[in-house]
Amino acid sequence: MMVPPEELFEGAKLFGKHCAICHGAWGAGDGPVAPDLVVAPRDFRRGVFKFQSTFYGSKPLISDVERTIQHGLAGTTMPPFLTLGSQAIARLARHVLWLARRGEVERELVLAAQAGEPLDGRLLAEIEETLQSAWEEASEQAVALASPHPEPTADSIARGRVAFISRGCAKCHGPDGRGQTEENLRGGLRDYWGKSVRAADLTSGRLKGGHRPEDVYRRIMGGINGTPMPSFRATLNSEPRTVWDLVDFVLQLPTIGQRP
Numbered sequence: 001m002m003v004p005p006e007e008l009f010e011g012a013k014l015f016g017k018h019c020a021i022c023h024g025a026w027g028a029g030d031g032p033v034a035p036d037l038v039v040a041p042r043d044f045r046r047g048v049f050k051f052q053s054t055f056y057g058s059k060p061l062i063s064d065v066e067r068t069i070q071h072g073l074a075g076t077t078m079p080p081f082l083t084l085g086s087q088a089i090a091r092l093a094r095h096v097l098w099l100a101r102r103g104e105v106e107r108e109l110v111l112a113a114q115a116g117e118p119l120d121g122r123l124l125a126e127i128e129e130t131l132q133s134a135w136e137e138a139s140e141q142a143v144a145l146a147s148p149h150p151e152p153t154a155d156s157i158a159r160g161r162v163a164f165i166s167r168g169c170a171k172c173h174g175p176d177g178r179g180q181t182e183e184n185l186r187g188g189l190r191d192y193w194g195k196s197v198r199a200a201d202l203t204s205g206r207l208k209g210g211h212r213p214e215d216v217y218r219r220i221m222g223g224i225n226g227t228p229m230p231s232f233r234a235t236l237n238s239e240p241r242t243v244w245d246l247v248d249f250v251l252q253l254p255t256i257g258q259r260p
């Protein structure tokens with residue numbers, strides 16, 4: 001991720017103008033308004049992102065971060081920046097990744113210091129190398145669609161409803177997808193940052209990671225990194241049809257939610 005310094009400077013300026021109020025100047029999620037927000041602005045320093053097209057546990061693609069900036073995260077205060085233009089968004093995304101990388105290096109150094117390791121050039125080079133390969137390997141971790149999306153039908157939705165329960169989605173989201181489970185209401189689920197996170201109310205019509213069928217497919221197969229929602233790769237890999245059924249079921253839930 002070699003970025004020319006003047007590019008980084010432009011990204012930093014844009015970040016200061018549009019993002020620091022929530023995410024903090026160094027991306028620690030500690031901007032001046034952060035304490036007032038129900039959903040905490042992300043702390044980028046851990047290098048962990050939720051809404052990515054790659055599998056749980058891997059790094060996002062830069063296009064995922066660009067998508068988040070452009071479209072925002074529906075249902076949270078993370079706003080869409082639709083009018084910024086693609087060059088500004090690309091610079092912002094690179095700045096976010098730079099903040100993440102910087103935070104990760106810092107953290108590794110602190111951990112090494114705590115473990116009593118000598119903080120020398122060799123250690124720094126090792127840390128840089130490990131991080132570099134994690135970011136470079138992200139593209140190999142992209143969730144591919146195993147088949148094209150078949151036309152949704154009443155049957156596919158009905159099969160999706162059955163799978164939603166039998167495959168364990170209902171455990172967190174409730175059988176009707178509203179997220180009214182005991183654990184959810186108690187605020188018992190936590191994300192990677194230790195913040196309380198609710199299994200989404202899927203009838204709300206707001207999906208943070210996008211509303212296209214392929215977005216929901218990737219959410220299911222990839223999981224939602226840094227949250228309790230796991231990847232279903234192990235169980236659904238050989239059943240793309242079931243994944244599309246689940247997608248069809250999820251995507252028609254908001255129309256049910258609107259009914260009295």
Ligand code: HEC
Nearest residue numbers: 018019022039040041042049050051068069076077078092
């Ligand atoms: C009004 C507050 C606010 C502003 C301004 C804001 N964000 Fe956010 N941002 C959030 C919140 C809240 C979240 C976490 C949402 C969640 O966890 O569901 C977030 C999350 C993110 C994420 C993480 C996405 C993921 O997949 O985990 C990225 C990247 C991001 N913001 C980038 C930006 C950038 C770049 C800007 C400026 C162009 C910006 N944000 C401006 C509130 C804000």
Ligand code: HEC
Nearest residue numbers: 168169172197198199200207208209210224227228229246
């Ligand atoms: C262990 C609990 C858990 C299980 C099991 C689970 N989810 Fe989730 N799900 C979550 C959580 C938590 C979130 C919210 C993450 C966030 O916004 O930070 C979520 C969010 C979602 C979203 C919203 C994504 C977005 O773009 O906003 C969809 C769609 C979804 N889950 C579908 C499913 C489906 C389908 C299944 C079963 C195949 C499933 N989930 C199983 C916990 C779970």
